[in-house]
Amino acid sequence: MERVNFQAIEKKWQKKFEASRLHNKNGKKFYCLEMFPYPSGKIHMGHVRNYTIGDVIARFKFMKGFDVLHPMGWDSFGLPAENAARLNNLNPKKWTEQNIQTMKTQLKKLGLSIDWDLEISTCDVDYYKHQQEMFIDFYNAGLVSRKETYVNWDPVEKTVLANEQVINGKGWRSNAVVERKKLSQWFFNITKYSRELLKDLENLPGWPQKVKLMQKNWIGESIGCELDFKIKNENKKIRIFTTRPDTIFGASFIAISVDHEISKKFENDSKFKDFKDQCSKIGTTEEALANAEKIGFDTKLFVEHPFIENKILPIYVANFVLMDYGNGAIFGCPAHDQRDFDFAKKYELPIIKVVSENEDTSQNELKEAYTGNGKMINSSFLNGLNVSDAKNKIIEKIVLNKIGEKKTLFRLKDWGISRQRYWGCPIPMIYLEDGSVVPVDKSELPIKLPEDVNLSDSGNPLKNHPSWIKTVHKKTGKPALRETDTLDTFVDSSWYFIRFCSPKSKNPYDVKSTNHWMPVDQYIGGIEHAILHLLYSRFFMKAIKRCDEKITCSEPFKNLFTQGMVCHETYKDSDGNWLYPEEVKKINEKKAINKLKKTEVKIGASESMSKSKKNTIDPETMIKQYGADAVRWFILSDSPPEKDIQWSDTGVYSASKFLQKIWNLTNTVINAKKIKNDISRAKDFENKINFYGFKIDKAINNFQLNVAVAQFYEVYRYFNESISQSITQKTLSNGLIKILKLMLPFTPHLANECLQNLNCKDVDKWPEINSKVLENLEINFAVQVNGKTRDIILIKKDLSEKDVDKIARKSSKTSKYIIDKKIVKTIFIKNKIINYII
């Protein structure tokens, strides 16, 4: 048999793919998008999986007659470029551009149907100048603000560190102890959209439930009320927020945050200072904070209980009360909140039960807080009500007494977008001499990043630049200083999908194209972006719509698919160093040796491929060895796309063998001898091919690409068995064309080549699947006795109970169970089973 020359075939077809587009003039639009990559240097298997899945969908939709938009770009701003540039004394721009070139060449070798005319790169001035314009629009629409927040400050590098750059409280490069420093930073007011972002999740049936739930929890709605407590002997009030106003009669203290206005009174008190120190020593990780002991500082101040005359409650400053949620103050009801319970135990505060599970009004000692439902006790006018009715009644009273109001809070915080970095989009704001901050005039855009920067000095290169920072306020002609912060790279990726609709437009987007192509019909990417990227993008869409009423789209991604990771075993040498798979020779499942040193290698668990553990497989090597089609075929087979997949060398090898068989089959069919046609055989053959077409089409629609691949193996086997039967060359050829067309989205090079050899003229058309033919097929039908399957009979579809019964009883396998027995009942389900109860 002739071996398929996949290298020649792939080269030939990739040239054609580059020149062709997935456009169907009169077709319905379909925007297929995979999350664009960060140009880190080379593509990895994760990219291969992501983009192969996307390519199958894009090609499939195109063949089905859709007008498909399938673009690709580069998320090219970010910290790694800066680091790499420092390390190799390169310009970040050059480093990035080189990587893009390499990765683009690699992507083309996968045979993707990408429209490279639409390519964009976020570090391009042509891209980020529009972003600056949008920033100004957002600013003018009141969606940008400036606030003080804490950052991780590296005193040696004189720079702000990202959370992942802080290792055990020290800077990753300088190893200096990281300080918490308060900086004034820019924010997008995403919290203005909390309610909308939450509510609109309901309009996204095409999103995984899991992602929607994660976003829902992230936004974190809680419904409750605000309530004022009057401070005793002072003409002042403390406003608190609670979701349990029903437990007000169980209140035994007020707790406020360390940063609360009232806490400031004690700043010169040495005991308070000690307390503050103690709080800051607890640790910085969130888990440490959550499990930390609850401690408090007694202010010796009291408030009056709003509903119990002459009752007063002490005010404590407590480490577990957060300033940036609600009002930084709460009332503590120890009996029905675990934190309050712990606190009350420590400071010997009263624990008053006001909700009873079982109408027990006695005040037995509690071992832990009771947070469940029940009847109100000990609560004056609330007594006897259940929790939810009590909430309504007390809120009514609070409003009536004008001491508070109903309120809904969200956990979501505003999006901090300032980064003290060089390699990012400059924020188009300037500082005037009088201390005010204003946006630059739009006519002065773009604010270009200077290329002549010194990255080896510590601190922000933009701040260190001799001239870039200095500018002039256009309106007044007065000198001003530029903002040296650059934008978080999540901003870049929050609207690239809109830019793809009109990548050459002079404006950030062309309204007509945007309204035509948006929303993205199918978005595909990793689950790690479930919250931030997807939430920010949703915010951007809404913000753009607010700034421009001509935009009709309010949710950017109609359907979302999150694919799993690519995993591989890990290998460790006897000295504890990680080894690359190519350095290891496997003897069997549990044994492996170091190829060079011949020493034994420890085989570790299969984990997501990562450079640090060296369990990576280079896609380019695989493509060279087995061909792009085989790599694509393998990565789509075996595991469902949403789950993790194990990379296996034997797997990709067997994939290539199967593709060779398809090639052989094509040659066999082309050279098939003329034989007499057996009409009924030919009809059965056509029906069966049609049936597989139906199953494959359905599997792709359901994103069950692994199931589709399995169907191809089956249909191949069936086809191979049919060749020797009395079926004409023409029938065989038509059948194979059908199969190859179904295969085209998976293995575009091989399928195109074979189709060409079979003289197929309408390669781009999805084969017609005749659903009527399906009905004539014979089906396997189960015969059960007492619910146990005793026989499987082959019958015509849609046979009546009477006819099936006749055949079923005759079956020797069944009859021995029912002979001499009285059949009490017969259950018949058309086309499925008949069940005799004896």
Added chain:
RNA sequence: GCCCUCGUGGUGAAAUUGGUAGACACAAAGGACUUAAAAUCCUUGCCCUUUUGGGAGUGCCAGUUCGAGUCUGGCCGAGGGCACCA
């Protein structure tokens, strides 16, 4: 701690959504072809039986049903998200 998802052969997984459990693939064992190897093809898969057959069986325990991998309740285990959010 709270929330969510998932448990099917040696492995990755299918299962028409309550109706043939294990399709398809990897690995293993055995066999066919071959002087031999590679390649290719076939068989097996847990228990009993020489075979024909039969039985058990989808994490564990119960329940609903003629019939449960699928539905309900409880338990065990794995993974993920959130984390003092009042």
